[in-house]
Amino acid sequence: MRQVARGVRRRMRRLAEPPVPPSARRLVPDPVFVLSSVRSGSTLLRVLLNSHPEIRAPHEMHLRTLSVSLTKPYTAKAMTELGLDQRELEYLLWDRVMHRELVRSGKRIIVDKTPGNAGAWERLHEGWPKARYLFLLRHPASMVSSLINGRPDRDLDATVREVRTYVDAVEAARDNLDGLTVRYEELTENPERVTREICAHLGVEWTAKMLDYRKGDHGPFVPFIGDWSDNIKSGKIQKARPLPEPEDVPPALRDITRAWGYGC
Template sequence: MQKSVVFIIGIGRSGSTLMDLMLGSHPRAFSLGEISKLPDFVKRGKRLCMLEDSHFWEEQFTETERQDLARGMSGHRLHRHIPLKLERWVRGWLGNDAILNPYSRLFEKIDADVLIDSSKYFSWLNQRLAAREFQQQWLRPFLIHMVRDGRAVVNSYLRIYPDRGIEWLTQHWLNELEQKKQLYDRHPSDRKLTVHYEALASDPEGTLKEVCDAIGLEFTPDMIEYWKHPHHHVAGSRGTNSMIAKYRGQKARQPLETAHGDYYDKIDFEIKLDLRWRGELSAENLAVFERMAGDRNRPFAWPRDGETAPSSGLRA
Protein backbone atom coordinates (compact mmCIF):
# COMPACT_ATOMS: atom_id res chain seq x y z
CA MET A 1 0.00 0.00 0.00
CA GLN A 2 1.31 3.44 -0.91
CA LYS A 3 1.79 5.63 2.13
CA SER A 4 -0.98 8.23 2.40
CA VAL A 5 -1.62 11.46 4.24
CA VAL A 6 -5.26 12.24 4.92
CA PHE A 7 -5.87 15.98 5.21
CA ILE A 8 -9.10 16.84 7.02
CA ILE A 9 -10.31 20.27 5.95
CA GLY A 10 -13.32 22.35 6.92
CA ILE A 11 -14.23 25.13 9.30
CA GLY A 12 -13.65 24.44 13.00
CA ARG A 13 -16.47 22.97 15.12
CA SER A 14 -17.37 20.56 12.28
CA GLY A 15 -16.11 17.24 13.64
CA SER A 16 -12.57 17.24 12.26
CA THR A 17 -11.00 16.08 15.54
CA LEU A 18 -13.62 13.35 15.90
CA MET A 19 -12.85 12.06 12.40
CA ASP A 20 -9.11 12.41 13.00
CA LEU A 21 -9.13 10.36 16.20
CA MET A 22 -11.44 7.68 14.84
CA LEU A 23 -9.24 7.16 11.79
CA GLY A 24 -6.14 7.37 13.98
CA SER A 25 -7.52 4.48 16.03
CA HIS A 26 -6.97 2.12 13.09
CA PRO A 27 -3.91 -0.10 13.71
CA ARG A 28 -2.27 1.12 10.48
CA ALA A 29 -3.08 4.82 10.89
CA PHE A 30 -1.71 7.58 13.12
CA SER A 31 -3.43 10.78 14.23
CA LEU A 32 -1.25 13.89 13.97
CA GLY A 33 -4.02 16.25 15.04
CA GLU A 34 -3.57 19.90 14.11
CA ILE A 35 0.13 19.48 13.44
CA SER A 36 0.31 22.92 11.82
CA LYS A 37 0.70 24.17 15.41
CA LEU A 38 3.88 22.16 15.95
CA PRO A 39 6.27 24.96 14.83
CA ASP A 40 4.78 27.41 17.33
CA PHE A 41 4.72 24.82 20.13
CA VAL A 42 8.37 23.92 19.52
CA LYS A 43 9.35 27.59 19.42
CA ARG A 44 7.64 28.24 22.76
CA GLY A 45 8.87 25.03 24.37
CA LYS A 46 5.34 23.66 24.85
CA ARG A 47 4.65 19.95 25.10
CA LEU A 48 3.42 18.72 21.74
CA CYS A 49 0.73 16.18 22.58
CA MET A 50 -2.56 17.26 24.17
CA LEU A 51 -2.58 14.16 26.38
CA GLU A 52 -0.55 14.46 29.55
CA ASP A 53 0.54 10.80 29.60
CA SER A 54 1.94 10.84 26.05
CA HIS A 55 5.70 11.26 25.61
CA PHE A 56 5.82 10.11 22.00
CA TRP A 57 7.32 13.25 20.48
CA GLU A 58 10.00 13.55 23.13
CA GLU A 59 10.90 9.85 22.96
CA GLN A 60 10.81 9.34 19.20
CA PHE A 61 12.34 12.65 18.09
CA THR A 62 15.48 14.29 19.42
CA GLU A 63 15.44 18.01 20.17
CA THR A 64 17.28 18.63 16.89
CA GLU A 65 14.77 16.53 14.96
CA ARG A 66 11.86 18.39 16.51
CA GLN A 67 13.48 21.70 15.61
CA ASP A 68 14.01 20.51 12.03
CA LEU A 69 10.38 19.40 11.78
CA ALA A 70 9.30 22.82 13.01
CA ARG A 71 11.54 24.65 10.54
CA GLY A 72 10.37 22.52 7.62
CA MET A 73 6.71 23.00 8.50
CA SER A 74 6.86 26.69 9.34
CA GLY A 75 6.57 28.04 5.80
CA HIS A 76 9.32 30.54 6.63
CA ARG A 77 12.76 30.94 5.11
CA LEU A 78 15.34 28.44 6.30
CA HIS A 79 18.05 31.00 5.64
CA ARG A 80 17.44 34.69 6.16
CA HIS A 81 18.77 35.85 2.78
CA ILE A 82 17.41 33.05 0.55
CA PRO A 83 13.75 33.07 -0.54
CA LEU A 84 12.06 29.82 0.48
CA LYS A 85 10.80 29.17 -3.06
CA LEU A 86 14.35 29.37 -4.42
CA GLU A 87 15.78 27.24 -1.63
CA ARG A 88 13.08 24.62 -2.14
CA TRP A 89 13.99 24.41 -5.85
CA VAL A 90 17.75 24.23 -5.24
CA ARG A 91 17.42 21.68 -2.46
CA GLY A 92 15.11 19.57 -4.62
CA TRP A 93 17.58 19.69 -7.52
CA LEU A 94 20.40 18.64 -5.19
CA GLY A 95 18.28 15.95 -3.52
CA ASN A 96 18.83 17.66 -0.17
CA ASP A 97 15.30 18.72 0.71
CA ALA A 98 14.33 16.20 3.40
CA ILE A 99 13.62 19.05 5.82
CA LEU A 100 10.94 20.34 3.41
CA ASN A 101 9.19 16.95 3.17
CA PRO A 102 8.00 16.55 6.77
CA TYR A 103 5.49 13.73 6.28
CA SER A 104 8.18 11.52 4.76
CA ARG A 105 10.28 12.22 7.84
CA LEU A 106 7.34 11.37 10.08
CA PHE A 107 6.83 8.05 8.30
CA GLU A 108 10.46 7.18 9.10
CA LYS A 109 9.53 7.30 12.79
CA ILE A 110 5.93 6.11 12.71
CA ASP A 111 4.96 2.55 11.81
CA ALA A 112 1.78 3.33 9.89
CA ASP A 113 0.41 3.40 6.35
CA VAL A 114 -1.74 6.50 6.84
CA LEU A 115 -1.11 9.77 8.68
CA ILE A 116 -4.09 11.95 9.60
CA ASP A 117 -3.65 15.74 9.62
CA SER A 118 -6.63 17.81 10.78
CA SER A 119 -4.94 21.22 10.59
CA LYS A 120 -7.65 22.64 8.26
CA TYR A 121 -5.94 25.94 7.34
CA PHE A 122 -6.07 26.92 3.65
CA SER A 123 -2.49 28.24 3.52
CA TRP A 124 -1.19 25.17 5.37
CA LEU A 125 -2.73 22.78 2.84
CA ASN A 126 -1.39 24.76 -0.11
CA GLN A 127 2.14 24.71 1.32
CA ARG A 128 2.06 21.04 2.17
CA LEU A 129 0.66 19.85 -1.16
CA ALA A 130 3.35 21.83 -3.02
CA ALA A 131 6.12 19.75 -1.41
CA ARG A 132 8.08 17.28 -3.52
CA GLU A 133 6.84 14.34 -1.44
CA PHE A 134 3.39 14.90 -2.95
CA GLN A 135 4.31 16.45 -6.30
CA GLN A 136 6.45 13.41 -7.16
CA GLN A 137 3.89 11.04 -5.65
CA TRP A 138 6.10 9.57 -2.97
CA LEU A 139 3.03 9.99 -0.78
CA ARG A 140 -0.66 9.97 -1.70
CA PRO A 141 -2.69 12.93 -0.41
CA PHE A 142 -6.38 12.39 0.35
CA LEU A 143 -8.80 15.18 1.33
CA ILE A 144 -11.75 14.78 3.67
CA HIS A 145 -13.96 17.86 3.79
CA MET A 146 -15.89 17.83 7.05
CA VAL A 147 -19.10 19.86 6.84
CA ARG A 148 -21.83 20.60 9.37
CA ASP A 149 -25.08 22.50 9.53
CA GLY A 150 -23.94 26.12 9.60
CA ARG A 151 -26.35 26.95 12.41
CA ALA A 152 -24.59 24.41 14.63
CA VAL A 153 -21.16 25.77 13.69
CA VAL A 154 -22.11 29.38 14.38
CA ASN A 155 -23.79 28.44 17.66
CA SER A 156 -20.68 26.61 18.79
CA TYR A 157 -18.52 29.62 18.00
CA LEU A 158 -20.97 31.93 19.79
CA ARG A 159 -20.54 29.81 22.89
CA ILE A 160 -16.77 30.39 22.77
CA TYR A 161 -16.64 33.91 21.28
CA PRO A 162 -19.88 35.63 22.32
CA ASP A 163 -18.43 39.11 21.77
CA ARG A 164 -17.95 38.55 18.05
CA GLY A 165 -21.67 38.44 17.37
CA ILE A 166 -23.88 36.48 15.00
CA GLU A 167 -23.22 38.59 11.89
CA TRP A 168 -19.43 38.35 12.12
CA LEU A 169 -19.52 34.61 12.81
CA THR A 170 -21.99 33.92 10.01
CA GLN A 171 -19.80 35.81 7.55
CA HIS A 172 -16.78 33.92 8.86
CA TRP A 173 -18.57 30.63 8.18
CA LEU A 174 -19.40 31.75 4.63
CA ASN A 175 -15.82 32.86 3.96
CA GLU A 176 -14.31 29.64 5.29
CA LEU A 177 -16.77 27.53 3.33
CA GLU A 178 -15.88 29.24 0.05
CA GLN A 179 -12.15 29.03 0.71
CA LYS A 180 -12.23 25.32 1.49
CA LYS A 181 -14.48 24.68 -1.51
CA GLN A 182 -11.87 26.19 -3.83
CA LEU A 183 -9.21 23.88 -2.43
CA TYR A 184 -11.49 20.85 -2.51
CA ASP A 185 -12.77 21.43 -6.04
CA ARG A 186 -9.32 21.41 -7.62
CA HIS A 187 -8.29 18.13 -5.96
CA PRO A 188 -8.69 14.88 -8.01
CA SER A 189 -12.11 13.28 -7.53
CA ASP A 190 -10.66 9.88 -6.58
CA ARG A 191 -8.71 11.43 -3.72
CA LYS A 192 -11.37 13.34 -1.84
CA LEU A 193 -14.59 12.88 0.08
CA THR A 194 -17.11 15.18 1.76
CA VAL A 195 -18.43 13.92 5.09
CA HIS A 196 -21.23 15.43 7.18
CA TYR A 197 -20.47 15.62 10.88
CA GLU A 198 -24.08 14.67 11.52
CA ALA A 199 -23.67 11.47 9.47
CA LEU A 200 -20.51 10.52 11.33
CA ALA A 201 -22.06 11.16 14.74
CA SER A 202 -25.40 9.46 14.05
CA ASP A 203 -24.05 6.49 12.06
CA PRO A 204 -20.36 6.19 12.90
CA GLU A 205 -20.01 2.60 11.71
CA GLY A 206 -21.63 3.10 8.31
CA THR A 207 -19.86 6.40 7.71
CA LEU A 208 -16.43 5.15 8.78
CA LYS A 209 -16.76 2.06 6.59
CA GLU A 210 -17.23 4.28 3.55
CA VAL A 211 -14.38 6.59 4.56
CA CYS A 212 -12.00 3.67 5.17
CA ASP A 213 -12.92 2.15 1.83
CA ALA A 214 -12.12 5.43 0.06
CA ILE A 215 -8.79 5.80 1.87
CA GLY A 216 -7.74 2.17 1.43
CA LEU A 217 -8.01 0.97 5.02
CA GLU A 218 -9.98 -2.03 6.23
CA PHE A 219 -12.60 -0.85 8.70
CA THR A 220 -12.33 -2.24 12.22
CA PRO A 221 -15.31 -1.69 14.57
CA ASP A 222 -13.20 -0.62 17.54
CA MET A 223 -12.09 2.51 15.65
CA ILE A 224 -15.36 4.10 16.76
CA GLU A 225 -14.37 4.02 20.43
CA TYR A 226 -11.39 6.28 19.85
CA TRP A 227 -10.99 7.03 23.57
CA LYS A 228 -9.75 3.46 24.18
CA HIS A 229 -6.73 3.82 21.89
CA PRO A 230 -3.31 5.43 22.34
CA HIS A 231 -3.04 8.83 20.65
CA HIS A 232 -0.25 11.37 20.34
CA HIS A 233 -1.92 14.17 18.37
CA VAL A 234 -0.63 17.72 18.62
CA ALA A 235 -3.90 19.64 19.09
CA GLY A 236 -7.65 19.42 18.51
CA SER A 237 -11.11 19.89 19.99
CA ARG A 238 -11.07 20.08 23.78
CA GLY A 239 -14.50 18.49 24.01
CA THR A 240 -13.58 15.49 21.86
CA ASN A 241 -10.29 15.09 23.72
CA SER A 242 -12.03 15.23 27.08
CA MET A 243 -13.50 11.79 26.38
CA ILE A 244 -9.98 10.33 26.28
CA ALA A 245 -9.05 11.98 29.57
CA LYS A 246 -12.33 10.85 31.12
CA TYR A 247 -11.77 7.24 30.02
CA ARG A 248 -8.28 7.31 31.55
CA GLY A 249 -9.54 8.79 34.80
CA GLN A 250 -7.78 12.10 34.19
CA LYS A 251 -8.93 15.69 34.16
CA ALA A 252 -9.04 17.56 30.87
CA ARG A 253 -5.98 19.79 30.41
CA GLN A 254 -8.20 22.82 29.91
CA PRO A 255 -11.53 23.34 31.70
CA LEU A 256 -14.64 23.02 29.54
CA GLU A 257 -17.26 24.46 31.86
CA THR A 258 -17.06 28.06 30.65
CA ALA A 259 -18.20 27.22 27.12
CA HIS A 260 -19.88 23.84 27.56
CA GLY A 261 -21.19 23.68 31.12
CA ASP A 262 -21.56 20.04 32.18
CA TYR A 263 -22.41 18.80 28.67
CA TYR A 264 -19.37 16.53 28.35
CA ASP A 265 -19.56 15.35 31.95
CA LYS A 266 -23.03 13.94 31.27
CA ILE A 267 -22.07 12.06 28.11
CA ASP A 268 -21.40 8.35 28.51
CA PHE A 269 -18.72 6.67 26.43
CA GLU A 270 -20.54 6.94 23.14
CA ILE A 271 -20.64 9.02 19.98
CA LYS A 272 -23.47 11.48 20.47
CA LEU A 273 -24.89 13.80 17.81
CA ASP A 274 -24.59 17.35 19.13
CA LEU A 275 -27.69 19.35 18.19
CA ARG A 276 -27.47 21.91 20.99
CA TRP A 277 -27.96 24.74 18.53
CA ARG A 278 -31.68 23.92 18.35
CA GLY A 279 -32.14 24.92 21.97
CA GLU A 280 -29.44 27.57 22.27
CA LEU A 281 -29.60 29.71 19.13
CA SER A 282 -32.12 32.50 19.70
CA ALA A 283 -34.87 33.33 17.23
CA GLU A 284 -33.15 36.65 16.52
CA ASN A 285 -29.82 34.98 15.77
CA LEU A 286 -31.50 32.34 13.65
CA ALA A 287 -33.17 35.07 11.62
CA VAL A 288 -29.84 36.80 11.02
CA PHE A 289 -28.20 33.55 9.95
CA GLU A 290 -31.10 32.72 7.62
CA ARG A 291 -30.93 36.15 6.03
CA MET A 292 -27.18 36.02 5.48
CA ALA A 293 -26.56 32.34 4.78
CA GLY A 294 -29.84 30.44 4.57
CA ASP A 295 -29.52 29.53 0.90
CA ARG A 296 -25.86 28.59 1.22
CA ASN A 297 -26.64 26.37 4.20
CA ARG A 298 -29.30 24.30 2.41
CA PRO A 299 -26.89 21.48 1.40
CA PHE A 300 -25.71 21.20 5.00
CA ALA A 301 -29.01 21.60 6.89
CA TRP A 302 -29.70 18.55 9.06
CA PRO A 303 -31.86 16.61 8.72
CA ARG A 304 -32.31 17.43 5.08
CA ASP A 305 -35.64 18.57 3.73
CA GLY A 306 -38.08 15.68 3.60
CA GLU A 307 -35.91 13.39 5.73
CA THR A 308 -36.85 12.17 9.18
CA ALA A 309 -33.48 10.47 9.68
CA PRO A 310 -30.06 11.28 8.28
CA SER A 311 -28.60 9.50 5.27
CA SER A 312 -24.90 8.68 4.92
CA GLY A 313 -23.94 12.26 4.04
CA LEU A 314 -20.89 11.23 2.00
CA ARG A 315 -20.02 12.36 -1.49
CA ALA A 316 -16.91 12.63 -3.62
Protein backbone atom coordinates (compact mmCIF):
# COMPACT_ATOMS: atom_id res chain seq x y z
CA MET A 1 0.00 0.00 0.00
CA ARG A 2 2.85 2.36 0.85
CA GLN A 3 4.41 1.87 -2.60
CA VAL A 4 1.03 2.37 -4.31
CA ALA A 5 0.43 5.60 -2.39
CA ARG A 6 3.88 6.86 -3.35
CA GLY A 7 3.18 6.11 -7.00
CA VAL A 8 -0.13 8.01 -6.92
CA ARG A 9 1.50 11.03 -5.26
CA ARG A 10 4.31 11.05 -7.83
CA ARG A 11 1.89 10.93 -10.78
CA MET A 12 -0.14 13.80 -9.33
CA ARG A 13 3.00 15.88 -8.82
CA ARG A 14 4.15 15.25 -12.38
CA LEU A 15 0.81 16.42 -13.72
CA ALA A 16 1.01 19.58 -11.61
CA GLU A 17 4.59 20.47 -12.55
CA PRO A 18 4.90 23.57 -14.77
CA PRO A 19 6.81 23.47 -18.05
CA VAL A 20 10.57 23.65 -17.68
CA PRO A 21 11.68 27.26 -18.23
CA PRO A 22 14.40 27.95 -20.80
CA SER A 23 16.79 28.91 -18.00
CA ALA A 24 16.61 25.35 -16.69
CA ARG A 25 18.22 23.90 -19.79
CA ARG A 26 21.47 22.51 -18.50
CA LEU A 27 24.80 21.45 -19.93
CA VAL A 28 24.21 18.35 -17.81
CA PRO A 29 20.44 17.83 -18.05
CA ASP A 30 20.20 14.51 -16.21
CA PRO A 31 22.91 14.11 -13.56
CA VAL A 32 22.67 11.27 -11.07
CA PHE A 33 22.41 12.14 -7.40
CA VAL A 34 22.98 9.56 -4.68
CA LEU A 35 20.77 10.47 -1.73
CA SER A 36 22.00 8.89 1.47
CA SER A 37 23.01 9.42 5.06
CA VAL A 38 26.55 9.75 6.26
CA ARG A 39 28.24 6.39 6.92
CA SER A 40 25.88 4.60 4.55
CA GLY A 41 28.54 3.19 2.23
CA SER A 42 28.24 5.97 -0.33
CA THR A 43 31.98 6.13 -0.98
CA LEU A 44 32.02 2.42 -1.83
CA LEU A 45 29.10 2.95 -4.21
CA ARG A 46 30.91 5.93 -5.70
CA VAL A 47 34.12 4.07 -6.53
CA LEU A 48 32.22 1.13 -8.01
CA LEU A 49 30.34 3.53 -10.28
CA ASN A 50 33.46 5.50 -11.09
CA SER A 51 35.09 2.26 -12.26
CA HIS A 52 32.59 2.15 -15.13
CA PRO A 53 34.00 3.52 -18.42
CA GLU A 54 30.93 5.71 -18.97
CA ILE A 55 30.32 6.99 -15.42
CA ARG A 56 32.22 9.73 -13.62
CA ALA A 57 31.64 9.70 -9.87
CA PRO A 58 34.09 12.13 -8.25
CA HIS A 59 34.56 12.74 -4.56
CA GLU A 60 31.81 14.66 -2.73
CA MET A 61 31.33 17.96 -4.56
CA HIS A 62 29.19 19.73 -1.94
CA LEU A 63 27.47 21.73 -4.67
CA ARG A 64 24.72 22.93 -2.36
CA THR A 65 27.29 24.94 -0.38
CA LEU A 66 28.73 26.57 -3.51
CA SER A 67 27.02 29.95 -3.68
CA VAL A 68 26.90 33.10 -5.79
CA SER A 69 27.11 36.61 -4.36
CA LEU A 70 25.49 39.64 -5.96
CA THR A 71 27.65 42.25 -4.26
CA LYS A 72 26.09 45.44 -5.66
CA PRO A 73 22.47 46.53 -6.12
CA TYR A 74 23.07 47.07 -9.83
CA THR A 75 24.41 43.51 -10.12
CA ALA A 76 21.05 42.14 -9.06
CA LYS A 77 19.32 44.59 -11.40
CA ALA A 78 21.48 43.50 -14.31
CA MET A 79 20.85 39.82 -13.63
CA THR A 80 17.11 40.43 -13.26
CA GLU A 81 17.05 41.95 -16.73
CA LEU A 82 18.66 38.73 -17.95
CA GLY A 83 16.00 36.68 -16.21
CA LEU A 84 18.45 35.38 -13.61
CA ASP A 85 18.19 35.48 -9.85
CA GLN A 86 20.71 34.22 -7.30
CA ARG A 87 19.07 30.80 -7.16
CA GLU A 88 19.31 30.25 -10.91
CA LEU A 89 22.85 31.64 -11.02
CA GLU A 90 23.84 29.01 -8.48
CA TYR A 91 22.27 26.31 -10.61
CA LEU A 92 24.28 27.55 -13.57
CA LEU A 93 27.45 27.38 -11.49
CA TRP A 94 26.73 23.88 -10.19
CA ASP A 95 25.87 22.76 -13.72
CA ARG A 96 29.13 24.14 -15.07
CA VAL A 97 31.15 22.35 -12.38
CA MET A 98 29.53 19.03 -13.25
CA HIS A 99 29.96 19.61 -16.98
CA ARG A 100 33.64 20.47 -16.51
CA GLU A 101 34.16 17.22 -14.62
CA LEU A 102 32.49 15.24 -17.39
CA VAL A 103 34.65 16.88 -20.03
CA ARG A 104 37.80 16.24 -18.01
CA SER A 105 36.91 12.58 -17.57
CA GLY A 106 35.71 11.94 -21.11
CA LYS A 107 32.68 10.13 -19.71
CA ARG A 108 28.99 10.83 -20.30
CA ILE A 109 27.21 10.31 -16.94
CA ILE A 110 28.08 12.15 -13.75
CA VAL A 111 27.19 11.01 -10.26
CA ASP A 112 27.34 13.19 -7.15
CA LYS A 113 27.13 11.26 -3.91
CA THR A 114 27.42 14.06 -1.33
CA PRO A 115 25.35 12.98 1.74
CA GLY A 116 24.23 16.58 2.29
CA ASN A 117 22.30 16.34 -0.97
CA ALA A 118 19.62 14.40 0.89
CA GLY A 119 18.57 17.57 2.69
CA ALA A 120 18.70 19.57 -0.56
CA TRP A 121 16.69 17.20 -2.74
CA GLU A 122 14.01 19.83 -3.44
CA ARG A 123 16.58 22.24 -4.86
CA LEU A 124 18.17 19.50 -6.93
CA HIS A 125 14.78 18.55 -8.35
CA GLU A 126 13.97 22.19 -9.05
CA GLY A 127 17.28 22.81 -10.81
CA TRP A 128 17.40 19.48 -12.65
CA PRO A 129 13.88 18.19 -13.33
CA LYS A 130 15.37 15.35 -15.38
CA ALA A 131 17.89 14.27 -12.74
CA ARG A 132 18.08 10.62 -11.78
CA TYR A 133 18.36 9.33 -8.24
CA LEU A 134 19.86 6.45 -6.33
CA PHE A 135 18.59 6.09 -2.77
CA LEU A 136 21.24 4.36 -0.71
CA LEU A 137 19.94 2.78 2.50
CA ARG A 138 21.75 1.15 5.38
CA HIS A 139 20.48 -0.04 8.75
CA PRO A 140 20.18 3.23 10.73
CA ALA A 141 21.76 1.77 13.88
CA SER A 142 24.73 0.58 11.81
CA MET A 143 25.29 4.14 10.65
CA VAL A 144 25.31 5.32 14.25
CA SER A 145 27.81 2.62 15.19
CA SER A 146 30.03 3.49 12.25
CA LEU A 147 30.11 7.16 13.22
CA ILE A 148 30.99 6.37 16.80
CA ASN A 149 33.62 3.81 15.81
CA GLY A 150 35.31 6.49 13.77
CA ARG A 151 35.19 8.97 16.62
CA PRO A 152 34.69 7.33 20.02
CA ASP A 153 34.37 10.73 21.70
CA ARG A 154 31.04 11.31 19.94
CA ASP A 155 27.94 11.74 22.06
CA LEU A 156 25.51 8.89 21.38
CA ASP A 157 22.32 10.95 21.57
CA ALA A 158 23.73 13.66 19.31
CA THR A 159 24.87 11.03 16.82
CA VAL A 160 21.44 9.42 16.77
CA ARG A 161 19.87 12.83 16.10
CA GLU A 162 22.33 13.45 13.27
CA VAL A 163 21.53 10.13 11.61
CA ARG A 164 17.81 10.72 12.11
CA THR A 165 18.07 14.04 10.28
CA TYR A 166 19.70 12.36 7.31
CA VAL A 167 17.38 9.35 7.13
CA ASP A 168 14.30 11.56 7.39
CA ALA A 169 15.59 13.59 4.45
CA VAL A 170 16.27 10.43 2.43
CA GLU A 171 12.79 9.11 3.21
CA ALA A 172 11.19 12.41 2.17
CA ALA A 173 13.07 12.23 -1.11
CA ARG A 174 11.96 8.63 -1.66
CA ASP A 175 8.36 9.70 -1.10
CA ASN A 176 8.60 12.47 -3.69
CA LEU A 177 11.06 11.37 -6.35
CA ASP A 178 11.43 8.43 -8.68
CA GLY A 179 14.64 6.50 -8.29
CA LEU A 180 16.30 3.19 -7.53
CA THR A 181 16.70 2.08 -3.93
CA VAL A 182 20.01 0.39 -3.15
CA ARG A 183 20.82 -1.28 0.17
CA TYR A 184 24.39 -1.17 1.41
CA GLU A 185 24.11 -4.62 2.93
CA GLU A 186 22.98 -6.10 -0.39
CA LEU A 187 25.64 -4.17 -2.30
CA THR A 188 28.40 -5.72 -0.19
CA GLU A 189 26.82 -9.19 -0.15
CA ASN A 190 26.11 -9.40 -3.89
CA PRO A 191 27.88 -6.53 -5.65
CA GLU A 192 27.46 -7.95 -9.14
CA ARG A 193 23.68 -8.26 -8.88
CA VAL A 194 23.24 -4.83 -7.36
CA THR A 195 25.59 -3.04 -9.76
CA ARG A 196 23.81 -4.74 -12.66
CA GLU A 197 20.53 -3.28 -11.37
CA ILE A 198 22.11 0.15 -11.11
CA CYS A 199 23.52 -0.06 -14.63
CA ALA A 200 20.11 -1.04 -15.98
CA HIS A 201 18.58 1.93 -14.16
CA LEU A 202 21.17 4.31 -15.65
CA GLY A 203 20.98 2.83 -19.14
CA VAL A 204 24.55 1.54 -19.43
CA GLU A 205 25.94 -1.94 -19.94
CA TRP A 206 27.33 -3.64 -16.87
CA THR A 207 31.05 -4.39 -16.76
CA ALA A 208 33.04 -6.55 -14.36
CA LYS A 209 35.51 -3.66 -14.07
CA MET A 210 33.14 -2.15 -11.53
CA LEU A 211 33.92 -4.87 -9.01
CA ASP A 212 37.68 -4.25 -8.88
CA TYR A 213 37.82 -0.59 -8.03
CA ARG A 214 41.44 -0.64 -6.86
CA LYS A 215 42.54 -0.48 -10.52
CA GLY A 216 40.96 2.95 -11.05
CA ASP A 217 41.91 6.48 -10.08
CA HIS A 218 39.24 7.66 -7.67
CA GLY A 219 41.04 10.61 -6.15
CA PRO A 220 42.17 10.88 -2.53
CA PHE A 221 40.36 9.18 0.33
CA VAL A 222 40.45 12.04 2.82
CA PRO A 223 38.06 13.59 5.39
CA PHE A 224 35.20 15.90 4.38
CA ILE A 225 34.95 14.66 0.79
CA GLY A 226 34.25 10.99 1.45
CA ASP A 227 35.26 7.95 3.47
CA TRP A 228 38.92 7.66 4.39
CA SER A 229 38.87 4.41 6.38
CA ASP A 230 41.22 1.48 5.85
CA ASN A 231 38.31 -0.51 4.43
CA ILE A 232 37.79 1.81 1.47
CA LYS A 233 41.54 2.21 0.96
CA SER A 234 41.93 -1.57 0.73
CA GLY A 235 40.49 -1.61 -2.78
CA LYS A 236 38.28 -4.54 -1.87
CA ILE A 237 34.54 -4.76 -1.24
CA GLN A 238 34.19 -5.55 2.44
CA LYS A 239 31.06 -7.31 3.63
CA ALA A 240 28.78 -5.30 5.88
CA ARG A 241 28.92 -5.99 9.58
CA PRO A 242 26.06 -8.12 11.01
CA LEU A 243 22.83 -6.23 11.51
CA PRO A 244 22.26 -4.89 15.03
CA GLU A 245 20.02 -6.83 17.36
CA PRO A 246 16.57 -5.25 17.81
CA GLU A 247 17.33 -4.29 21.41
CA ASP A 248 20.43 -2.41 20.24
CA VAL A 249 18.49 -0.08 17.95
CA PRO A 250 18.08 3.35 19.59
CA PRO A 251 14.37 4.07 20.28
CA ALA A 252 14.51 7.23 18.13
CA LEU A 253 15.42 5.10 15.10
CA ARG A 254 13.08 2.14 15.50
CA ASP A 255 10.22 3.44 13.36
CA ILE A 256 12.42 4.33 10.39
CA THR A 257 14.30 1.05 10.81
CA ARG A 258 10.98 -0.79 10.41
CA ALA A 259 9.92 1.46 7.53
CA TRP A 260 13.13 0.61 5.69
CA GLY A 261 12.45 -3.10 6.08
CA TYR A 262 15.11 -3.98 8.63
CA GLY A 263 12.68 -5.04 11.32
CA CYS A 264 13.09 -3.92 14.90
